[in-house]
Amino acid sequence: MAAVRLFPLILIIVIVITSLIHLALSVSETEPLMKLKQSFTNADNSLSSWIQNVTPCGNWVGVVCFRNIITGLHLSDLGLSGKIDVDALMQIPTIRTISFVNNSFSGSIPQFNKLGAIKSLYLTNNQFSGPIPLEFFSQLGSLKKVWLSNNKFSGDIPQSLTELDLLKELHLENNEFSGQIPFLKQQMTSFDVSNNKLEGMIPENLVGYGAKSFTGNEKLCGKPLDKACDYYTLPTGGENSGGYLTGLGVKVIVILVFAVAAALIVLFMKNKKRNEHDFSIISRSNSSIDEDQLHQVVQVHAPSSKNSKFSTNSSKKGSSHGEHKSESKRASTTRAGSMGDLVMVNDEKGVFGLADLMKAAAEVLGNGGLGSAYKAAMANGLSVVVKRMREMNKIGRDVFDAEMRQFGRIRHNNILNPLAYHYRREEKLYVTEYIPKGSLLYVLHGDRGSCHADLNWPTRLKIVKGIARGCGFLYTEFSNYDLPHGNLKSSNVLLSDDYEALLSEYAFYPLINPNAVQSMFAYKTTDYTQYQKVSQKTDVYCLGIIILEIITGKFPSQYHSNGKGGTDVVQWVFTAISERTEEELIDPELKNNTSSLNQMLQLIQIGAACAESNPEQRITMKEAIRRIEEVRV
Known part of the structure; x- marks a missing residue:
């Protein structure tokens, strides 16, 4: 009975405490809102209730x-101007x-990117101007x-829009955005980029x-x-040049290329330095490839042709470093009439050049943190x-x-190397080259067909071992690099026809502009976010993420810059290990695969050891590879 008599008292206390909490929240939110109001002009009348x-x-x-x-601010149609104090808004985390x-409002876009939890941003019908930072x-x-x-x-449409997995509505119409439309993979319900200065092929x-979403962009x-698109649309010049080769331009250039062929050959014979051409080439890929061949991240499909005059010369040339370097140099100079300034570094698939790419059917594949991709x-x-x-323009030609x-x-069977380059x-x-099966990211999370069905335990273990062997090679070949890979994630692991892992986008760290290195996945790990430092052990952490991704089948939230969306596989795994619920x-x-349960649990432990948050306590790449090789099917 005493407990019954106490119940009303307890209920009153709970109500009072709840009211006090709400009051405290209101008071704490009043101050930043008043600070926000003070940053506006013309706010005394329109916000007189504040x-x-x-x-x-x-x-x-x-x-x-x-x-x-407070969950939102709808300050529309109030004639406000001045500055929007985002720091004040940061003090209201529930918005x-x-x-x-x-x-x-005018000027550059306010720093709304400090408000990591917002779901909707409406800035239509103002006078904001200037470029929006790409990130x-x-x-x-x-x-x-x-x-x-x-x-x-x-300026360019920010590339970071492609990272918003939850994006449903995007309206950029009636601005002055230029450049190409980034590859937006989201399934949006509303999209409009009309009446800008955009150019190139629509993804x-x-x-x-529909056409209405793109009208008013002349290029x-x-x-x-x-x-x-006449022939195809080939970007020419630098990333900001905005120039395009249309059908007539292509014909003129092809004629000029062949017209100067003889002169270029003479220059080659005299060991003169080749002229640099102002061409920016496009490419795609789609041939079937053997497991021993090396491949790339973005991929394409292409019709075959009987015209193979560029592909029959050097597929059986010597493979020693000295011979290959000599052949690469000859490929880039002896065929200068058709090659332009495209330098072959691997001619096992044949020699091709600028003229071949100009005749190819081209298509925009999308944009990544380091640049655009074409097929x-x-x-x-x-x-x-x-x-x-685009983010490698600080280095000289000799270094590149x-x-x-x-x-x-x-x-190496687990490394994708380039075929050619252009400086x-x-x-x-x-x-x-193109890998038909695609990336590990796609096969594991995006494909639900036969490829995904093939991801049984032996196949997944094979992929992990292939990634580890590729990393082992990179750590030997680029042992003096702080980040022998630097961008190791499942989207940069391609899969051959028999599920041999092929690493791509490796060893770019020394080549990338200092202000762009943070687009690499290594800079999104705890090594940088918590310790402001990256090292060879950062690649180990990234390897751990992939291992846990493969064994759990979950999309890691670590791949998102803000950790929103997906599963925090590291936290989930460490919690399960502490609770002994690893299964x-x-x-x-x-x-x-019940007979392989112990081996799966063994791989989970290896992934966890790689993903240890403290680099000092994390295992080395050599030790990670050793442990992975010990796991049996």
Whole structure:
């Protein structure tokens, strides 16, 4: 009975405490909102309800609340201008929606990227201007709606928009954005980039949004617009040049190329330095490849051709380093009439050049942190991928040439090496072969067909061992590098026809501009976010992420810049180990392999040892490889 009599008292106490908490929250939120108001001009009348000592929820115009918790600011049509104090907004962590539609704000975009939890951002009908930093959206993984229309934003569309997995609405119309449309893989319900200064071919996956979403961009071509791309659209010059070779331009250049062929050969005979051409080449790839051959990250499909005059000369040349270097040099000079400034570093698939790429059907594949990727199917039947590396313009030609030739000499079953490269100060081209099966990321998470069905325990273990052997080779070949790989993640692991892992985008760290290295996955690990340092053990951490990804079948949240979305496989695994529930970590699709359960648990322990957050306590790459090799099917 005493307990019954105490119940009303306890209930009253709970109600009082809850009210006090809500009051405290309101008071704590009043101050940053008043600070925000002070940063506006013309706010005294439109925000006259924003008064100190008055609870914002239910009383202040534009303040949206749920159960007395501020969840949004809808300050539309209020004639506001001045500065938006984002630091004040940061003091209200519960805000999910921000709208400043139809006001008079100007200048560069405010630092809303500090508000990592917002889901909707509406800035339509203002006077914001200037470029948006390319990585602006990297920390906003929860964003579902982005409306920046009817402003004066310029420059490239931020590449970081491609990282927003939850994005459903994107409106950039009526601005001054230029450059190419990035590869936006999201399935959006609303999309519009009309009336800008965009150029190039419209990515295939965006065709379904209709012509209206792309009109008003004079240099855009391809479906769904009526304007076809003449031959294909080849970017020329640097990344900001905006120049394109159309059908007439291509014909003129082809004529010029052949017209100067004789002169170039004479120059070669005299050991003169070849002239640099102002061409920026495109490529794609789609031939079937053997497990011993080396491949690349982005891939394509291409029709075959009987025209194989560039592909029959050097596939059986000597493979020693000295011989190969000599052949590579000859490939880039003796055929200068057709090769231009494309330098072959691996001619096992045949020799090709600028003219071949100009005749190829080209298509934009997308954009990554280091540049754009294109695909091209050449007339000789070879399909290749060309990556335009925009973030390597701080290094000289001699250094770049030396690195590319070192890459070209690589011969390892688990390493994808380049076929050719092209040097310009503004950007570099990196040409590789196409792998039909795609990346580990796609096969593990995106494909639900026969390829995914093949991912049984023996296949997954084979992939892990292939990745480890590839890393072992890189740690020998580039032993003096802080990051022998630097960008190790499942999207940069390609799979051959028989599921041999092929590492790509490795050893770029010394070549990348200092201000762009943070686009590499190594800089998104705890080594950098917690300790502000990367080292060879950072690659070990990345290897651990992949191992845990493969054994659990989960998409790691670590691949998102802000950790939003996916599963924190590291935290999940360490929690399960501490609770001795490791078996629950194993991908349900593997649980039929009961005879291999101990081996799967052994691999989980190895992945955890690699993913130890403290680099000092983390195992070395050599030790990780040794342990992986000990695991049996």
